[in-house]
Amino acid sequence: xxxxxxxxxxxxxxxxxxxxxxxxxxxxxxxxxxxxxxxxxxxxxxxxxxxxxxxxxxxxxxxxxxxxxxxxxxxxxxxxxxxxxxxxxxxxxxxxxxxxxxxxxxxxxxxxxxxxxxxxxxxxxxxxxxxxxxxxxxxxxxxxxxxxxxxxxxxxxxxxxxxxxxxxxxxxxxxxxxxxxxxxxxxxxxxxxxxxxxxxxxxxxxxxxxxxxxxxxxxxxxxxxxxxxxxxxxxxxxxxxxxxxxxxxxxxxxxxxxxxxxxxxxxxxxxxxxxxxxxxxxxxxxxxxxxxxxxxxxxxxxxxxxxxxxxxxxxxxxxxxxxxx
Ligand SMILES: Nc1nc2c(ncn2[C@@H]2O[C@H](COP(=O)(O)OP(=O)(O)O)[C@@H](O)[C@H]2O)c(=O)[nH]1
Ligand SMILES: [Mg+2]
Numbered sequence: 001x002x003x004x005x006x007x008x009x010x011x012x013x014x015x016x017x018x019x020x021x022x023x024x025x026x027x028x029x030x031x032x033x034x035x036x037x038x039x040x041x042x043x044x045x046x047x048x049x050x051x052x053x054x055x056x057x058x059x060x061x062x063x064x065x066x067x068x069x070x071x072x073x074x075x076x077x078x079x080x081x082x083x084x085x086x087x088x089x090x091x092x093x094x095x096x097x098x099x100x101x102x103x104x105x106x107x108x109x110x111x112x113x114x115x116x117x118x119x120x121x122x123x124x125x126x127x128x129x130x131x132x133x134x135x136x137x138x139x140x141x142x143x144x145x146x147x148x149x150x151x152x153x154x155x156x157x158x159x160x161x162x163x164x165x166x167x168x169x170x171x172x173x174x175x176x177x178x179x180x181x182x183x184x185x186x187x188x189x190x191x192x193x194x195x196x197x198x199x200x201x202x203x204x205x206x207x208x209x210x211x212x213x214x215x216x217x218x219x220x221x222x223x224x225x226x227x228x229x230x231x232x233x234x235x236x237x238x239x240x241x242x243x244x245x246x247x248x249x250x251x252x253x254x255x256x257x258x259x260x261x262x263x264x265x266x267x268x269x270x271x272x273x274x275x276x277x278x279x280x281x282x283x284x285x286x287x288x289x290x291x292x293x294x295x296x297x298x299x300x301x302x303x304x305x306x307x308x309x310x311x312x313x314x315x316x317x318x319x320x321x322x323x324x325x
Contacts, residue, residue, distance in 0.1 A: 009037050013044045016143055021113065024143045028118060031135045042135060048142040052084070053251050056166030056191075058152045058159055063172045064198035065151050067234035068243075073109050075244050076147055080114075084140035084148040087119045088133055088162060116140060130161040131277060134270060137165055161273075163191045164266055168250045170243070172196045173212075175203035189219050192227050193250050196243060201233040225253050282318050292317060 015023035031038050057065050069085060076083050109115040120133060133150065140148050150166060152159040163169050171192040195212050197205045212229045228246050232239035254262070282288075296314055299305040305313075 009040055010044065013041060016045070016139065017048055019144045021116070024116060024139060027139055028136050031139065032120060032132050034132070038135070042138060045138055045142040049138045050141065052137075052141040052145050052148045053168070053247070054137055054141075054148045054150065054166045055247060056150045056152065056163040056169040057172060058163060058169065058188075058191075059172035059196075060174070061153050063174045064232075064234045065153075065172050068172060068196065068198060068232060068240070069149050069151055070109070071234050071237055071240045072149065072244060073115060075240055077109070077112060077114065081146040082114045082144055083109075083116070084137075084143070084145035085109075085115070085117045086133060086136055086140070086148065086150045087117070088129060088150060088152045088159075116143065116145065128273075128277065129158055131273060133162050134165045160191060164269060167254060168193045168247050170194045170196055170247070172198050173208070174199050175205045175208060189215070190221065193225065194227055194243070194246055195229040196232050196239075197229065198232050198234055200231040200238065201235050205231055224257060225250065279318065288314055288318055 012023045012027055016027055027041055030041065057069055059065055066087070073083050073085065109117065118136065120129065120136065137148055137150070150162060152162050169191045171188055171194070173195065175197060197208055197212070209229050209231065216227060216229075230239055230243055230246065232243060234240070292314070296305070296310045300307055300310050
């Protein structure tokens with residue numbers, strides 16, 4: 001990277017830290033596209049992170065996650081908090097009607113200078129959706145967001161990975177989710193800090209609430225925090241204030257119970273994820289010269305070396321490889 005490039009990046013980061021919106025948008029685009037300079041930016045930004053309350057909102061499509069987030073943003077803005085919203089949609093960002101819907105719904109907030117909304121799709125996130133999302137969280141944190149809301153669809157591995165960077169995770173279900181509860185993956189039980197049964201304006205949700213409470217009772221997980229099961233209506237606004245109160249209570253609980261151990265666990269996962277990405281990148285971008293590879297293949301062909309030893313030797317060379325060295 002040229003000297004002028006570095007200076008430009010530093011300028012962007014300085015502006016970001018002052019709360020400049022355009023710089024935030026530019027930096028996020030750079031991160032999404034995994035462009036050179038990304039690591040330099042994270043290096044500069046990182047000391048200014050760790051302040052925001054990061055809230056993951058997940059659950060099946062149509063449960064009302066976006067509508068709830070929209071309401072929650074209203075509650076947070078009433079307290080003059082600065083809010084970031086990251087909508088993660090692993091399907092195409094161009095064909096999804098839901099995303100368009102989200103944009104329209106969020107339009108009012110989008111005009112608010114203290115609300116930063118970003119949709120992320122797989123396209124353009126070359127380094128992986130989970131990786132990119134975690135870095136965008138860091139940017140919004142440094143930008144000065146008090147609360148960062150991340151919406152993910154469903155409960156696949158990518159969503160679970162993303163949710164690991166949240167301080168609090170809300171699992172949203174609709175009133176018709178009764179049958180689904182039994183089939184719900186163990187993973188969702190582990191990550192749920194709060195359950196929300198939304199659309200309670202449309203149906204009596206007592207039964208499903210009881211089902212979830214039972215499921216929590218029967219869960220073998222040892223926990224000091226029992227996930228509350230809340231009823232909301234994003235339509236009428238019922239229960240939204242309560243949801244925010246419980247989210248704050250959960251954050252306070254985490255702080256009081258020594259969040260550092262949990263955070264170390266999350267960081268370990270993040271470091272492994274980054275290392276994995278770097279090894280894969282070096283493998284695919286010629287971290288090993290064709291010459292070295294060919295030499296090793298020949299050795300294996302001639303039965304002088306076995307494939308496992310060959311792979312170990314190549315990996316050693318790969319790891320010792322330094323850019324420009
Ligand atoms: N009656 C009612 N409809 C809701 C409520 N929340 C969301 N909806 C509707 O349910 C549909 C899906 O909502 P959306 O927020 O896009 O769900 P998401 O896919 O989980 O993000 C939309 O048509 C919403 O208007 C609610 O609390 N009550
Ligand atoms: Mg949505």
